[in-house]
Amino acid sequence: MTEPKIRIQNLYKIFGAKPQSVLKEVEQGMSKQELLEKHNHVLGLKDINIDIPAQGVSVIMGLSGSGKSTLIRHINRLIEPTAGKMIVDNEDVLAMNKQQLMEFRRHKASMVFQKFGLHVHRTVSENAAYGLIIQGTPVNEAKQQSQKWVERVGLAGFEDHYPSQLSGGMQQRVGLARALATDAEILLMDEAFSALDPLIRTDMQDVMLGLQEELHKTIVFITHDLDEALRIGDTIAILRDGAVIQQGDPQEIIMNPADDYIVDFIQDINRGRVLKVKTMMSRGHSVTGPNIPATMSLEEALPLVSASDYKVGNVVDESNDVLGSITLDQVIAGLVRPEVTTNPESRYR
Amino acid sequence: MDFLTEFPEMGRQDLRDLKKSIDAGFREFSREFGQALETFFEPLLRFLVWLETLLLATPWPIILIVVGTLAWLGSRSLKIVIGSVLSFVAIGYFGMWEDTMSTLAIVSVATLVCFVLGIPLGILMARSDRAQTIVTPVLDIMQTIPAFVYLIPVVMLLGIGKVPGLIAVCIYAIPPIVRLTNLGIRLVEKEALEAADAFGASYRQRLFGVQIPLALPNIFAGVNQTIMMSLSMVVIASMIGVAGLGVPVLRSISNQYLALGLMNGLAIVALAIIFDRVSQSYGERLQKHRSGGHHD
Numbered sequence: 001m002t003e004p005k006i007r008i009q010n011l012y013k014i015f016g017a018k019p020q021s022v023l024k025e026v027e028q029g030m031s032k033q034e035l036l037e038k039h040n041h042v043l044g045l046k047d048i049n050i051d052i053p054a055q056g057v058s059v060i061m062g063l064s065g066s067g068k069s070t071l072i073r074h075i076n077r078l079i080e081p082t083a084g085k086m087i088v089d090n091e092d093v094l095a096m097n098k099q100q101l102m103e104f105r106r107h108k109a110s111m112v113f114q115k116f117g118l119h120v121h122r123t124v125s126e127n128a129a130y131g132l133i134i135q136g137t138p139v140n141e142a143k144q145q146s147q148k149w150v151e152r153v154g155l156a157g158f159e160d161h162y163p164s165q166l167s168g169g170m171q172q173r174v175g176l177a178r179a180l181a182t183d184a185e186i187l188l189m190d191e192a193f194s195a196l197d198p199l200i201r202t203d204m205q206d207v208m209l210g211l212q213e214e215l216h217k218t219i220v221f222i223t224h225d226l227d228e229a230l231r232i233g234d235t236i237a238i239l240r241d242g243a244v245i246q247q248g249d250p251q252e253i254i255m256n257p258a259d260d261y262i263v264d265f266i267q268d269i270n271r272g273r274v275l276k277v278k279t280m281m282s283r284g285h286s287v288t289g290p291n292i293p294a295t296m297s298l299e300e301a302l303p304l305v306s307a308s309d310y311k312v313g314n315v316v317d318e319s320n321d322v323l324g325s326i327t328l329d330q331v332i333a334g335l336v337r338p339e340v341t342t343n344p345e346s347r348y349r
Numbered sequence: 350m351d352f353l354t355e356f357p358e359m360g361r362q363d364l365r366d367l368k369k370s371i372d373a374g375f376r377e378f379s380r381e382f383g384q385a386l387e388t389f390f391e392p393l394l395r396f397l398v399w400l401e402t403l404l405l406a407t408p409w410p411i412i413l414i415v416v417g418t419l420a421w422l423g424s425r426s427l428k429i430v431i432g433s434v435l436s437f438v439a440i441g442y443f444g445m446w447e448d449t450m451s452t453l454a455i456v457s458v459a460t461l462v463c464f465v466l467g468i469p470l471g472i473l474m475a476r477s478d479r480a481q482t483i484v485t486p487v488l489d490i491m492q493t494i495p496a497f498v499y500l501i502p503v504v505m506l507l508g509i510g511k512v513p514g515l516i517a518v519c520i521y522a523i524p525p526i527v528r529l530t531n532l533g534i535r536l537v538e539k540e541a542l543e544a545a546d547a548f549g550a551s552y553r554q555r556l557f558g559v560q561i562p563l564a565l566p567n568i569f570a571g572v573n574q575t576i577m578m579s580l581s582m583v584v585i586a587s588m589i590g591v592a593g594l595g596v597p598v599l600r601s602i603s604n605q606y607l608a609l610g611l612m613n614g615l616a617i618v619a620l621a622i623i624f625d626r627v628s629q630s631y632g633e634r635l636q637k638h639r640s641g642g643h644h645d
Contacts (some may be wrong), residue, residue: 068359076547078543078546078547098387101549102549102551103549104549105547105548105549106548106549107549108547110547111544111547112542113540113543115540116540117541117543117544117547118541118544119544119558119559119562119563120541120562120563121636130544130548131549133558134548134549134550134554134558134639135549159392178548182548188547276624344455
């Protein structure tokens with residue numbers, strides 16, 4: 001595996017009057033509750049270690065109050081941590097001086113916000129050009145350069161509109177165009193689509209995935225929506241009370257949830273649609289049966305396997321080489337939910 | 350028993366001495382620095398005199414044309430233009446032209462001074478909570494202390510004339526522009542600012558690119574209030590030697606000239622309304638993003 005683009009190491013964030021004074025106790029394992037009662041400080045993030053690979057979509061998910069928005073703001077240092085390291089391309093963002101940080105924000109990482117963060121006094125094209133204007137590009141030139149992105153996100157013809165004249169979905173397209181226009185390698189998306197209607201959200205996810213296929217940015221995507229996380233994430237880290245409780249491949253998380261919290265979390269997902277054939281297959285020689293692509297969902301594979309003579313199929317990769325096989329039993333096993341805990345203490349929703 | 354019914358005040362002699370020493374101290378101060386202060390305000394005086402002379406020397410038809418043009422540039426409304434020109438015609442017809450020009454001169458200069466001092470002060474207050482806690486009570490004092498009270502030291506320092514009048518007007522008129530600049534900047538949406546930060550905006554880019562443009566409606570309300578308040582101060586300013594519409598009002602108070610007072614008073618009102626309408630519609634036009642097809 002290649003060097004990760006972003007390495008978050010032992011990151012702590014404590015909110016309160018004197019965070020440094022209580023850091024030691026938190027490092028030794030003081031809980032959020034205890035910290036609040038004893039020292040009146042709030043634990044924001046606790047010993048976060050995440051490696052974010054280049055050119056992939058890394059999702060950080062958690063419910064509200066889990067610290068996910070705080071965490072993403074540490075990457076471009078909109079929030080200062082109490083302790084820890086934030087290494088981007090082998091450089092510690094937290095060690096940068098004001099000027100370096102400004103350059104980092106201008107060229108290296110751009111951001112899309114939950115509430116869009118558009119400037120209501122600027123037109124669509126001026127908003128899209130904002131990052132370039134901040135870099136020092138003359139306004140007209142900046143508008144020309146960002147025009148491409150305005151068109152790519154589907155806002156051609158709306159250049160001279162003001163944000164207040166657009167719908168939420170269109171406003172977030174402006175936010176996306178603004179973030180893409182700076183050509184930053186890292187795209188930070190803070191619940192970027194959470195404020196949108198479900199249909200428009202799916203629509204925007206498609207727009208983003210389409211762009212990602214050709215741009216290969218390093219995307220850090222924050223969400224509270226598991227379906228969204230599973231749909232777009234190459235890797236997922238789940239945050240609870242400021243700590244990472246599980247991270248890894250989405251398939252892996254569904255098959256082996258780390259604790260009851262996650263079991264609970266993945267209860268309502270459509271397993272057949274999310275789980276892939278490759279997750280359930282057994283490696284080995286080819287069998288007599290239809291060829292099934294490894295990345296096909298169980299839902300789609302089920303009729304194929306079921307219709308075959310021996311209730312079994314060959315799992316193949318993109319170049320049609322056989323990787324192994326999958327039986328009807330294996331498909332069905334994938335659809336079975338893990339057992340729900342009956343302890344009401346551990347219900348979170 | 351006496352202790353409860355009579356407030357235990359300080360000795361009469363002591364009090365008199367205290368007041369005397371304050372007065373003497375200030376007299377000493379004004380003897381020492383009066384001249385220097387006068388020199389300091391000299392350019393302002395020159396500018397005010399120059400503007401007043403210019404307005405008085407310009408033929409009235411040209412003034413009418415300028416008034417109409419400015420009203421048009423500001424408001425783009427024919428109704429306001431016609432109203433402004435007609436008001437000036439009436440003012441001239443009833444014999445108040447010269448006084449009106451003097452008042453226009455001092456109000457313009459006072460507004461300019463308030464603008465130049467008030468907006469940076471408001472920005473400073475918005476930037477630092479400490480500045481805000483220091484400046485706010487000072488503004489409270491400026492707005493509530495009776496004008497006559499601060500006229501005394503100003504006149505002691507600078508004598509009677511245009512500059513002390515101008516200072517009195519500014520003391521009274523500057524608070525709204527400072528307050529509303531501060532308020533406007535503080536009310537700017539957090540999200541818009543965070544976006545500016547996330548894209549690496551410098552302090553200047555943040556201030557001039559986001560905070561001030563988004564605070565404009567409030568800043569404009571402040572400018573508007575400042576103009577109104579400086580107009581309302583012209584009568585008091587005329588007590589210390591400022592020429593203008595305040596002088597005949599003052600004369601009519603002491604002589605009970607109802608008509609004279611009323612006419613000049615109405616002339617001040619007319620100026621106020623013209624300034625208000627023109628500046629407000631200009632402010633509205635500056636923010637075209639607020640008008641038109643709002644979505645959800």
